[in-house]
Amino acid sequence: MLKDLPLITDPNLIVGMEHAEDAGVYRLRDDLAIIQTVDFFTPIVDDPYTFGQIAVTNALSDVYAMGGRPLTALNIVCFPIQKLDRAILREILRGGLDQMRAAGVLLVGGHSVEDDEPKYGLAVTGVIHPDKVLFNRGALPGDRLILTKPLGTGIAATALKAGMADPALLADAVACMTTLNGPAAELMTGTPDVHACTDITGFGFLGHALEMAEGSGVAMTVRAAAVPFLAGVRPLAEQGIIPGGLIRNRKFREKQIDVAPGCPDWQIDILCDPQTAGGLLIALAADQAEGLTSRLRAAGVAAAAIVGEVVAGPAGTIRIV
Ligand code: CO
Ligand code: CO
Numbered sequence: 001m002l003k004d005l006p007l008i009t010d011p012n013l014i015v016g017m018e019h020a021e022d023a024g025v026y027r028l029r030d031d032l033a034i035i036q037t038v039d040f041f042t043p044i045v046d047d048p049y050t051f052g053q054i055a056v057t058n059a060l061s062d063v064y065a066m067g068g069r070p071l072t073a074l075n076i077v078c079f080p081i082q083k084l085d086r087a088i089l090r091e092i093l094r095g096g097l098d099q100m101r102a103a104g105v106l107l108v109g110g111h112s113v114e115d116d117e118p119k120y121g122l123a124v125t126g127v128i129h130p131d132k133v134l135f136n137r138g139a140l141p142g143d144r145l146i147l148t149k150p151l152g153t154g155i156a157a158t159a160l161k162a163g164m165a166d167p168a169l170l171a172d173a174v175a176c177m178t179t180l181n182g183p184a185a186e187l188m189t190g191t192p193d194v195h196a197c198t199d200i201t202g203f204g205f206l207g208h209a210l211e212m213a214e215g216s217g218v219a220m221t222v223r224a225a226a227v228p229f230l231a232g233v234r235p236l237a238e239q240g241i242i243p244g245g246l247i248r249n250r251k252f253r254e255k256q257i258d259v260a261p262g263c264p265d266w267q268i269d270i271l272c273d274p275q276t277a278g279g280l281l282i283a284l285a286a287d288q289a290e291g292l293t294s295r296l297r298a299a300g301v302a303a304a305a306i307v308g309e310v311v312a313g314p315a316g317t318i319r320i321v
Pocket of ligand 1 (some may be wrong): 021022061062065198199200201
């Protein structure tokens with residue numbers, strides 16, 4: 001969007017806007033850089049406290065995806081104060097604050113604006129060693145791909161809006177969207193030979209995986225049956241209860257995707273489902289993949305799975321088998 005604008009460059013800018021990275025990174029000293037990211041959106045669940053938790057989980061995720069540690073945050077709040085009860089706003093902020101507390105992040109301020117529809121999120125500042133920054137490029141042929149959360153939160157939210165989500169699916173989706181990526185990121189940064197990382201959000205698994213493949217100049221093979229997804233979303237996907245964003249994601253990327261015969265269509269839909277506060281996608285050396293997956297599962301990142309591999313081939317393409 002800003003590609004044709006004359007951007008300001010700086011020798012200390014480690015990550016700017018040219019690579020669709022998760023967050024900006026700026027070197028302060030040889031051993032210290034700051035990471036900055038911002039994210040806010042409209043409610044995707046009915047409960048305001050839960051919405052606050054989800055919005056914070058989502059906003060912090062880009063810092064974790066770069067291998068960093070979030071330190072401080074600013075609230076971004078839009079709220080129709082004339083139309084909606086103040087108690088709702090209080091619950092949103094309380095959910096957000098509890099999640100920041102869980103993440104060890106300090107709320108230092110914020111800004112609110114009167115608006116027709118509630119929106120909430122954070123501007124986050126984190127820290128990282130300049131040499132330890134993980135980009136969404138750098139994946140190498142032979143690497144394995146690990147995904148740390150199940151897919152399907154976009155389909156679940158769509159079903160909720162349509163009054164078609166059963167309580168078990170809603171509970172699973174909320175559990176997924178309120179799980180911080182911090183513990184998974186800590187295990188990742190403690191593992192040698194991690195080559196690239198990103199988090200799965202609005203472009204869906206395939207969109208973010210393709211950004212990684214494009215940036216790394218590699219191809220990928222994804223084993224659809226190995227990709228974790230929320231138990232209740234399959235029948236919804238089969239019935240076409242899917243978000244418009246999923247359809248756009250799939251259409252946008254279809255030329256870069258080669259689907260093996262026998263791979264069901266609903267599974268491809270799930271791979272394109274836009275996620276809120278989705279998991280980390282990690283590319284790392286093959287000999288580290290089993291170990292990290294076991295450590296993630298032992299630490300409670302139950303869905304963590306090896307979902308495919310990086311291969312030499314046409315850059316920015318994925319074969320789904
Ligand atoms: Co991201
Ligand atoms: Co973001």
